[in-house]
Amino acid sequence: MTILAYDLGASSGRALLGRLTDRKIEVEEIHRFPNDPVQAGSRLHWDVLRLLHELKQGLLKAKHKGEQPKSLAIDSWAVDFGLIAKNGELLGNPYHYRDHYTEGMMEKVFAKVPQADIFARTGIQFLPFNTIYQLAALKETDSPLLREADRFLMIPDLLRYYLTGEMVNEFTNATTTQLYNPLQEGWDQELLEAIGIPEKLFGPVVHPGTAAGELQPSLCRELGIDSIPVITVAEHDTGSAVAAVPALRPDFAYLSCGTWSLMGTEVAKPVMTEQALQLNFTNEGGVNHTYRLLKNIMGLWILQELKREWERQGLNYTFPELVALAKDAGPWTSLVDPDDPLFLHAGDMSPRIQAYSSRTGQRQPQQPGEFVRCILESLALKYRYVLEWTEQLSGQRFEGLHMVGGGIQNELLCQWTADAIGKPVWTGPAEGSAIGNLAVQWIASGEFANLQEARRVIRDSFPVGIYEPVDRERWEEAYGRFLQLASLPT
Ligand code: LFR
Numbered sequence: 001m002t003i004l005a006y007d008l009g010a011s012s013g014r015a016l017l018g019r020l021t022d023r024k025i026e027v028e029e030i031h032r033f034p035n036d037p038v039q040a041g042s043r044l045h046w047d048v049l050r051l052l053h054e055l056k057q058g059l060l061k062a063k064h065k066g067e068q069p070k071s072l073a074i075d076s077w078a079v080d081f082g083l084i085a086k087n088g089e090l091l092g093n094p095y096h097y098r099d100h101y102t103e104g105m106m107e108k109v110f111a112k113v114p115q116a117d118i119f120a121r122t123g124i125q126f127l128p129f130n131t132i133y134q135l136a137a138l139k140e141t142d143s144p145l146l147r148e149a150d151r152f153l154m155i156p157d158l159l160r161y162y163l164t165g166e167m168v169n170e171f172t173n174a175t176t177t178q179l180y181n182p183l184q185e186g187w188d189q190e191l192l193e194a195i196g197i198p199e200k201l202f203g204p205v206v207h208p209g210t211a212a213g214e215l216q217p218s219l220c221r222e223l224g225i226d227s228i229p230v231i232t233v234a235e236h237d238t239g240s241a242v243a244a245v246p247a248l249r250p251d252f253a254y255l256s257c258g259t260w261s262l263m264g265t266e267v268a269k270p271v272m273t274e275q276a277l278q279l280n281f282t283n284e285g286g287v288n289h290t291y292r293l294l295k296n297i298m299g300l301w302i303l304q305e306l307k308r309e310w311e312r313q314g315l316n317y318t319f320p321e322l323v324a325l326a327k328d329a330g331p332w333t334s335l336v337d338p339d340d341p342l343f344l345h346a347g348d349m350s351p352r353i354q355a356y357s358s359r360t361g362q363r364q365p366q367q368p369g370e371f372v373r374c375i376l377e378s379l380a381l382k383y384r385y386v387l388e389w390t391e392q393l394s395g396q397r398f399e400g401l402h403m404v405g406g407g408i409q410n411e412l413l414c415q416w417t418a419d420a421i422g423k424p425v426w427t428g429p430a431e432g433s434a435i436g437n438l439a440v441q442w443i444a445s446g447e448f449a450n451l452q453e454a455r456r457v458i459r460d461s462f463p464v465g466i467y468e469p470v471d472r473e474r475w476e477e478a479y480g481r482f483l484q485l486a487s488l489p490t
Helices: 048-064 105-112 115-122 131-140 144-148 155-164 171-175 189-195 217-223 237-243 274-278 301-312 319-328 350-359 368-394 411-421 432-444 451-461 472-486
Strands: 002-008 012-021 024-034 038-040 043-045 072-076 081-085 149-154 210-214 229-232 253-257 261-267 282-285 291-297 401-404 425-427 465-467
Touching: 002 048, 002 155, 002 237, 002 432, 012 048, 012 432, 024 048, 024 432, 024 451, 048 155, 048 217, 072 155, 072 237, 072 432, 081 144, 081 155, 105 115, 105 131, 105 189, 115 189, 115 274, 131 144, 131 189, 144 149, 149 155, 155 171, 155 210, 155 229, 171 282, 229 432, 237 253, 237 261, 237 282, 237 291, 237 432, 237 451, 253 368, 261 368, 274 368, 291 368, 301 319, 301 350, 301 368, 319 368, 319 411, 350 368, 368 411, 368 472, 401 411, 411 425, 411 465, 411 472, 432 451
Parallel strands: 002 072, 072 229, 253 401, 401 425
Antiparallel strands: 002 012, 012 024, 038 043, 081 149, 210 229, 253 261, 261 291, 282 291, 425 465
């Protein structure tokens, strides 16, 4: 039985066919496309209609292979959204969460609702680009988009709406808005009221694995295909990635590694303690009413931006070339906290890394290899920090760390992560989000009884890489220095 998964990341998207044969999953990537944000004047947008075009290309490619998928589902990055007018049309082009329009908005919202209160209602970490601050920014500027809006749809909700004509808000993404109350299991109406966002925009929330319509007849005619049922999965890509972690025990730690690094553990109930608030951990909704107690770490974004910066200077390196340069560069030139707000927005990263290094009394990296080494070592050390706090907050001890996502192709990072945490790292699958997307479609159709069974089949279907920690003393010493210069709460 063939099914179709669309996985949209912050820099590229893909369509994959999934097949289940003899309790083994096979995936075939049939379409891959860039997802380049577009700067238009002072605003940074997602090109959502181009994404819809690419979804259609995926359908055509499946058709040309003679496939008629039994179902399809979409997952993407979180927090971003489109607003729909009364006539059913999209108002404007969705903003990119790295746009500057939310700057200073967190503080303004806290003046209306205290920060601790927002956490007590939502359990969600404070990131300046959360949907709540984006909507508050639209409200503050009296945006015509918000004035005219009748419905709020997150990116996969919106694309699904284009495919099916039905508007449904999906749970895992809904939680990332910081407007969803997991204790009341619904949109937090008092919070919405306090920031002046009309409740009517928000529809009922459905969980992953729900039937959410069929391809519209007009679309089927346009492409010359038969209709396909559309399913909600964990439409937040991180939710899908964690669904694909091939862990056999319930108490496991994961690191979903891509543009972002998302590290944490799966919990049955959100951990909404004072300490979780202080450490800015989050509780994002997952499959089967689970929650992901995790923390966002800036991830490979800084490296992606360095690569683009050098490209602008005419220096074209591939990622493997950059990693090779890092390997050859001397260790510990400089360490940075990758989550310093300096690194959040697009732009030249090398002067920011140099500024951070000077500010903290370290030598400035000069050569590309030194910059890349600085970022990879710093990420590994930040992983150690977040893993230790995940243990504390969840009251668990992890024997190792599961790494999933495209970032596992960076073997140096996997090894250094093992070295930094002093525990084995188990890698795979690299296409975590897409495989988690497929798995939930198979749970919905009854092929898998539950998430545990899905994870067992994923484990049997994809090889797991193992990295054992080495060089412990040097990493311990570096960790001490890292904590000091990053001034992290310990
Ligand atoms: C990862 C991710 C993160 C979310 C960030 C922004 O792709 O979905 O989980 O915090 O993108 O949406």
